Structure formats: C-alpha cells, structure tokens
Amino acid sequence: MNSELDKQITYLKGVGPKRAEMYKKIGVFTVYDLLCHYPRDYIDLTDTVPISDSALNETVAVKGTVVRKLAPARIRKGMTVYKAVFTDGTSDLTVVIYNSEYLFSQLALDGEFYLVGRITGNLIRREMSSPLVFRADTPFKVQPVYRLTEGLSQTVLRNNMKNALDSFGKYIYEPMPAHIRSDAGLCAMEYAVTNIHFPKDIHCFEQAKKRLVFDELLILQLAMAMLRSKGRSLTGYVLKEKNIDEFYKSLPFELTNCQMQAVSDCMEDMQKPFPMNRLVQGDVGSGKTAVAAAVAYFAYKNGCQSALMAPTEVLAHQHYETLKGFLEPLGVKVALLTGSLSTKEKSLVKQGLENGEYHVAVGTHALVQQNTRFKNLALVITDEQHRFGVRQRAFLAQKGSNPHKLVMSATPIPRTLAMMIYGDLDISVLNELPKGRQPIETYAVTGKLRQRAFAFVSKQLDEGRQGYVVCPVIEESEMALQDVKSYANKLSENGFDKYRIGLLHGKLPNEEKDRIMRDFKEHKIDLLVSTTVVEVGVDVPNATIILVENADRFGLSQLHQLRGRVGRGQYKSYCVLITDNVNETTKKRLKILSSTSDGFKISEEDLKLRGPGDFFGDRQHGLPKLKIADVSHDLDILRKVQKTAELIIESDPMLEKGENKGLKELVNRLFEYANADDL
Structure with a gap:
C-alpha cells in the first residue's frame, strides 16, 4: 500500500483539524479513506x-x-x-x-x-x-453527491476530493494482476477512482463502477477464502468412523433425505485433520435440531463433548428439552447452562462439564465465560449464529483444541448470497419439510376485513388454541403504523377482553421477554401481541394463528419467518397478512407469499424485489459494509468474481505470489477494518 495514500486527511489543502473531526464522523481518516468515500448519487448537467x-x-x-x-x-x-x-x-x-x-x-x-x-x-x-x-x-458536467455530516457541504467535499485526486491520484496503485483485468474487461484503477468521483460521461462512470464493484466483491471473496484457510490449522479431534444407526432407529420419525445428507456431510468433515466449518441452512421447521443431535451423538460415540449455544434462555431451554429427548435414552447426558441458574447449580454443571460427566452442554452466553471448562470439547454448534457477537463465537471455539464448528440458520438465503455471507463455511441445505407437516394457509387482506380477521382469531382461541399478533412498531408513531402498545388496548375493546393477552417487544428486559415467552409456551397467555422479536422464538405447538399488521412494511423473508411461528403441532394453522397499502408491488409480493411455502424461493423473490437489505440490514451477518457493490443489481459481477476468486486461491491459497501482492494488501486492510479474526 502506498504510504502517501495513508497520510492523514489534514495533509490535504483545505482540511484543517476542525474539518478533519467532521470527516471522522463519516469514517474518513486518511486520503485513502476519502478517495474510497464514493458518491451516493450524481447531478447530470x-x-x-x-x-x-x-x-x-x-x-x-x-x-x-x-x-x-x-x-x-x-x-x-x-x-x-x-x-x-x-x-x-x-x-x-x-x-x-x-x-x-x-x-x-x-x-x-x-x-x-x-x-x-x-x-x-x-x-x-x-x-x-x-x-x-x-x-x-465547469469541466465536470456530471457532479457527485456525497453522504455528509453536519458541518460538511457538498461543495467542500467536492473541492477536497478534487484536491485529493490532483495531489495524490498518481499514487493510486493497480492491485489487480493484468491477466485478470484483461479477462474481466476492467479499466485501470486510477481511471476508475477518478471517474467514479468526476465522470466525463455516463460511459466513463459505468466503466469506473464496474471496476470498483468487481474489486470490492473480489476482496471480500478472497478474505472469506483466506479465513477458510486460516481455520484449516489442525484440529485436536480427528474423529473415527462410527455407526449411529441406533440414533436413527430411536427417533419417533424418519429423517428427510436432506437431513440424512447433512448429517453425513458433518460426519465426513469431522473425520478430516482440519476442523469442520459447516452451515446447516434450513427453512422454518426443516429439522435442524435433529441434525445437530445426530452430529452430537457421533461426537459422543467418539468419546467427545459437544456444546450448543442459543441466543436466548427460552431457546436454550427448548434446545435442551429437544436434545435431552433425542439423546438421553441413548445414554448421553445433557446439561443446561444459562445465566438464570443459581450459583450452586451453575457450579455443579461446570464441574460436570470439566470432568466429562456431561456429554452435551446447551446454553446461552454463559457457555463462553472464562470459568466454563470442558474435558474434551470436539463440537461447537451455534444457533441463529448471526445474532451473536463475533467475539462470543470466537470464545466458544477456543474452549477446545480447535473444535469442529456447526452453524445453524433458519434464514433461507439465495445460494449466491449465502456464498458471500458464509464464504468461509461449507453449506448444507435442508429444503424438504419433515413428513406430516401441514402447510400453513396464508391470506392477504386489506384493513376493511380487520373485524372478520379478529373473528377468525377469536374462533381459534375459543377452540383452545393460541395465536400471535405482530405489529411493526412498539409505540404510536406519526407514520400511521400499528403499534403493539395501543393494539393490545384496542383488542380488549374488540371483544378480546375475555382472553389472556401478553405484550412482547424489544425494549423489555431480557428476563421479562423470557418470562413472557415461557408463559405463552405454558398457555398462561392466549394471544401474544408482539413486534418481530418473535421471529426467532420457541416452538408452541398449540399456536395456530398469526395475524401480521402493516404486512407491506416487512420483507418477504421476514414474513415467512414470522409465519413459521405457527404450524408446529398437529393442528391446522393460518397466517393472516393485513395491509392498507394496496399498490401493485405490495400485491405482487404478498401473492408470492400466499402461493408458496418454500423459503428459498421466497428469499430469491425478496432479493429481486427489495434488494439485499433484508440480508445485510444492520450488518447482522458481521460483513463489512459494502461501499459501492449492490448485490441485488450486481449478481452477474458477483458470479464472475466468485469464479475469479476460486482460480486465484487455487493457484495461490495465501496470496503469496508477487502478482497478488496488491490484492493481499487490500485483504489485510479489510481484515483490519472488520476485526477479521472474528469475521
């Protein structure tokens, strides 16, 4: 990396200490950072x-x-x-x-x-x-429009950018090997940076953007591939081939073909000298926990321990009960470790884990505390992995001697996107629903039919079932959206006062949220009015109806996740989506949801209709924020990039060749930015 580009922003004419402080607020510290602060739009004169x-x-x-x-x-x-x-x-x-x-x-x-x-x-x-x-x-007939902060104007930023290009443009180096640039038909880097800020015309802009999008996605793919290589240090647990037919025979149901394949993938991985790093990605109700139980049993047959970490106490309890049911009849001892246990209970569980008395531990972040030790932890399973802090995942992985890692996610993601988000993981997909699971009938209606929808919910509750009502916001807002607080009151005025109504939202303390979900599971609550915090919740087989207000405000994948809260038992289940926004896009989106229950198909449509916001919102997957690439529009480039990255890594796994020096520097820069050891 050219040291000139890493000079502080104050080296630029027109940027003093005060303005440098403003630049810091938008993540610009050096000349390089400024040159990478790409326009969000353009004015075409x-x-x-x-x-x-x-x-x-x-x-x-x-x-x-x-x-x-x-x-x-x-x-x-x-x-x-x-x-x-x-x-x-x-x-x-x-x-x-x-x-x-x-x-x-x-x-x-x-x-x-x-x-x-x-x-x-x-x-x-x-x-x-x-x-x-x-x-x-003005020589620049296409003017850039930048993301700003208070005290910075477009004019100031444009002038600073012109100065940066005039004074430091000659130091912009070419990180891409010539043959790759030629094969992909890419312009030179200096040309790209100049023309992304001040394009001479639309053709120059398109060439510049194509180059910078390609580079950004390539660096990300290479970073993922190198993480995979980093994780390939030898594991302390190369497991032996074992027959686990007794596990399959003990189940009260038959595993689907894709569940069997996922178990087989995991067992094969765990017999290699490198630690397994696998994602089991399945739709709601596809049976990920049964796969986790089978793999934990395989570890047990090899004389090793497993740990499963869940994001909430209620989910940890649910996994504990499920795994206990699957494994204890086969002699596997399962322990639960959560923050709400008494000091004495925690101490006994930790003692049992350290001396090997327990074979499987299920818990929350309590599993990663310093004083939790294992005798021989060979397998680490994380559920809804993107909801954990990266450090928590890293801590759990450090508990054993480079243990095998299995990640479970209930968010169906299109394969192209999954490769990008989980590029350092091998992927097993569960795309068949277990036998006997009933499809959920889904209806999209306008607010005019709200009273009829209420009557339908009442009918379910009168039959002894339970239900959910989901609203997009917690409190009343100016946006005319349904909010959980006033909605709960509105329900009691609409004949629901005879039912036990619960209220759940993200601002409640965790203990309170866990208590409400526990009460709902134990049927102390008939109808739960909630925000999307129930999206990843416990199984309540008695819940048969979910009503979602302002359904147009949610992504299709999110609505599909919410729908998956019902239909988990023997009873016929229903999902009612209410919206007053009846434009063509909304109709099209809700029709997709009503016509299919395939989460992967829905996620593909969601990506086309809404872009990748649902998948990259709040950087929930720990990915660095993309500066210029937009995965929904740049899928073709992403596919080319993935092939290019494969070829580069095949011939140079750690980017040590001279021609890849520039790419390696950019990967290292990304690692610095994203704290990549934990990416």
Missing part, C-alpha cells in the same frame, strides 16, 4: 431542460444567464431574501435565495450558469428556490 418545458414541483437542471439582480429584501428579523432573474433565451426564471449572500454573490450578472433545483410558481411565472449553482464552464 448534460441533462438540462428548457425553462418553458420544466414541470412544476419537479427537480430539474436548467442552463442560462443572470440578466438582473434585485435589491435584497429583509422580510423579518434574521431573514433576508435575495432574488435574481435568470433566462435561457426563451423563458425567464426567478431565482430565490434565503439568507445566503454568498450564494447570491456567486450569481454574477451576465454570468452563464447551470441551476439545479425544484421548479415552483405557476405556468406563467416560474421560480427556483436555493438552487445548486454551477458555472457553465
């Missing part, structure tokens, strides 16, 4: 319209001359209005500027300019208030 053709209340670009400047008018204390008359030779426009003598002074009389702003007024007399002003002779 080549796309101007005649003033006479400009539509009212639309934002447009016009080109013309200032022909008259009026005297400033002070309309009240602290408010001065400046006006100028602007013409394109055919029609006139009044430019109105509030409280900015500087902007008014820029509009020199008889000067030729581009103005960008919203047209107001009427068909005869048009106005534009506080426009963006560009001199007609």
Whole structure:
C-alpha cells in the first residue's frame, strides 16, 4: 500500500483539524479513506431542460444567464431574501435565495450558469428556490453527491476530493494482476477512482463502477477464502468412523433425505485433520435440531463433548428439552447452562462439564465465560449464529483444541448470497419439510376485513388454541403504523377482553421477554401481541394463528419467518397478512407469499424485489459494509468474481505470489477494518 495514500486527511489543502473531526464522523481518516468515500448519487448537467418545458414541483437542471439582480429584501428579523432573474433565451426564471449572500454573490450578472433545483410558481411565472449553482464552464458536467455530516457541504467535499485526486491520484496503485483485468474487461484503477468521483460521461462512470464493484466483491471473496484457510490449522479431534444407526432407529420419525445428507456431510468433515466449518441452512421447521443431535451423538460415540449455544434462555431451554429427548435414552447426558441458574447449580454443571460427566452442554452466553471448562470439547454448534457477537463465537471455539464448528440458520438465503455471507463455511441445505407437516394457509387482506380477521382469531382461541399478533412498531408513531402498545388496548375493546393477552417487544428486559415467552409456551397467555422479536422464538405447538399488521412494511423473508411461528403441532394453522397499502408491488409480493411455502424461493423473490437489505440490514451477518457493490443489481459481477476468486486461491491459497501482492494488501486492510479474526 502506498504510504502517501495513508497520510492523514489534514495533509490535504483545505482540511484543517476542525474539518478533519467532521470527516471522522463519516469514517474518513486518511486520503485513502476519502478517495474510497464514493458518491451516493450524481447531478447530470448534460441533462438540462428548457425553462418553458420544466414541470412544476419537479427537480430539474436548467442552463442560462443572470440578466438582473434585485435589491435584497429583509422580510423579518434574521431573514433576508435575495432574488435574481435568470433566462435561457426563451423563458425567464426567478431565482430565490434565503439568507445566503454568498450564494447570491456567486450569481454574477451576465454570468452563464447551470441551476439545479425544484421548479415552483405557476405556468406563467416560474421560480427556483436555493438552487445548486454551477458555472457553465465547469469541466465536470456530471457532479457527485456525497453522504455528509453536519458541518460538511457538498461543495467542500467536492473541492477536497478534487484536491485529493490532483495531489495524490498518481499514487493510486493497480492491485489487480493484468491477466485478470484483461479477462474481466476492467479499466485501470486510477481511471476508475477518478471517474467514479468526476465522470466525463455516463460511459466513463459505468466503466469506473464496474471496476470498483468487481474489486470490492473480489476482496471480500478472497478474505472469506483466506479465513477458510486460516481455520484449516489442525484440529485436536480427528474423529473415527462410527455407526449411529441406533440414533436413527430411536427417533419417533424418519429423517428427510436432506437431513440424512447433512448429517453425513458433518460426519465426513469431522473425520478430516482440519476442523469442520459447516452451515446447516434450513427453512422454518426443516429439522435442524435433529441434525445437530445426530452430529452430537457421533461426537459422543467418539468419546467427545459437544456444546450448543442459543441466543436466548427460552431457546436454550427448548434446545435442551429437544436434545435431552433425542439423546438421553441413548445414554448421553445433557446439561443446561444459562445465566438464570443459581450459583450452586451453575457450579455443579461446570464441574460436570470439566470432568466429562456431561456429554452435551446447551446454553446461552454463559457457555463462553472464562470459568466454563470442558474435558474434551470436539463440537461447537451455534444457533441463529448471526445474532451473536463475533467475539462470543470466537470464545466458544477456543474452549477446545480447535473444535469442529456447526452453524445453524433458519434464514433461507439465495445460494449466491449465502456464498458471500458464509464464504468461509461449507453449506448444507435442508429444503424438504419433515413428513406430516401441514402447510400453513396464508391470506392477504386489506384493513376493511380487520373485524372478520379478529373473528377468525377469536374462533381459534375459543377452540383452545393460541395465536400471535405482530405489529411493526412498539409505540404510536406519526407514520400511521400499528403499534403493539395501543393494539393490545384496542383488542380488549374488540371483544378480546375475555382472553389472556401478553405484550412482547424489544425494549423489555431480557428476563421479562423470557418470562413472557415461557408463559405463552405454558398457555398462561392466549394471544401474544408482539413486534418481530418473535421471529426467532420457541416452538408452541398449540399456536395456530398469526395475524401480521402493516404486512407491506416487512420483507418477504421476514414474513415467512414470522409465519413459521405457527404450524408446529398437529393442528391446522393460518397466517393472516393485513395491509392498507394496496399498490401493485405490495400485491405482487404478498401473492408470492400466499402461493408458496418454500423459503428459498421466497428469499430469491425478496432479493429481486427489495434488494439485499433484508440480508445485510444492520450488518447482522458481521460483513463489512459494502461501499459501492449492490448485490441485488450486481449478481452477474458477483458470479464472475466468485469464479475469479476460486482460480486465484487455487493457484495461490495465501496470496503469496508477487502478482497478488496488491490484492493481499487490500485483504489485510479489510481484515483490519472488520476485526477479521472474528469475521
């Protein structure tokens, strides 16, 4: 990496200590960081319209001359209005500027300019208030628009960027081997960086973007591949082949083909000298826990311990009961370790884990505490892995001698995206539902049918069943969305006062959330009004109805996850989606959900319709934030990148060849950014 580019931002002309502090707020510390602060949009000055053709209340670009400047008018204390008359030779426009003598002074009389702003007024007399002003002779006809913070303006940032390119552009180096660039038809890096900020035209912009998207995705794929190689240090537990037919025979049901394949994949991995690093990705109700139990039994047959970490106490309890049911009849001792156990209980469990009395431990973050020790931990299983802090996962993995790792996720993700998010894991997919599981009938209706929906919910409750109502927000907001707090009150006014109603949302303390979910599971609550915190919840076989308000506010994958809260027992189950937003997109989305229960198919559609927000929201998977790539639009590039990354890693697993030096530096930079040992 060129040390010139790593100079502090204060090396740039026009950036002093005060402005440097503002830049820090948007993650810009060095000249390199600034050059990588890509525009979020562009103003195209080549796309101007005649003033006479400009539509009212639309934002447009016009080109013309200032022909008259009026005297400033002070309309009240602290408010001065400046006006100028602007013409394109055919029609006139009044430019109105509030409280900015500087902007008014820029509009020199008889000067030729581009103005960008919203047209107001009427068909005869048009106005534009506080426009963006560009001199007609500006060499940059496509102007960048950046993400800002308070105290930084577009003009300041553009000027700083021009200075950075003028003074440091020559230090932008080429990290990509020439043959890869040539094969992928990519422009040079210096050209790409210059033209992403100040493109000469749309073709230059497209070339620049293609190059930078390719690089960003390639570095991410290479980082994942190197993590995989890093994890290939020898494990202390190379397990022997064992027959586990007695486990299969003891089950009260038959495993599906894909469950059997997943178990087989895991057992094969665990017999290798490197630790297993596998993701079992399955739809709601696809039987991931049965796979985890089979693999834990395989470890037990090899004389080793397993640990399963769940994100909440209630889920830990559920996994504990399930694993106990599967494994204890076969002589496997299962322990539960959670924060709510008494000090004495915790001490006894920890003692049992350390001396090998317990073969399987199920718990929450209590499993990763310093004083929890295992005798011979060979297998670490994490459930809903993206909900854990990266450090917690790393701590648990350090409890044994480089143990095997199995990750379970109930979020169906399109394979291309899964390869990107979990690029350091091998993937087993559970895409068959266990035999006998009933499909959930799904109905999408408007708010006009709310009372009928309420009557349907009541009918289920009167039959002794339970239900969920899900709202998008906790408290009343200006956005006219249903909120859980007032909804619970509304229900009691609509004939639900005879039922026991519970209220669950993210702002409640964890102990309170766990208590409410426990009460619901034990049928002390008939109807649970909740936000999406129930999305990953406990199994309540008696729950047969879920009603989702403002369904258009949720992603399809999220709605599918919510729907999976019901249909877990012997009773016919239903999902009612209510929305008052009946535009074509909403209709199309909800129709997809009503017509299929295949979570993978739904996630593919979700990706097409909404982009990757559902999958990358809040960086929930621990991925570094993408600066320029948009996976929903750049899938073709991603596929090419994945092939390129495979070829590079095949010939140079740790990027040690001279030609890959630049790529390795960028991977290391990404590792620094993302604390990659825990990525």
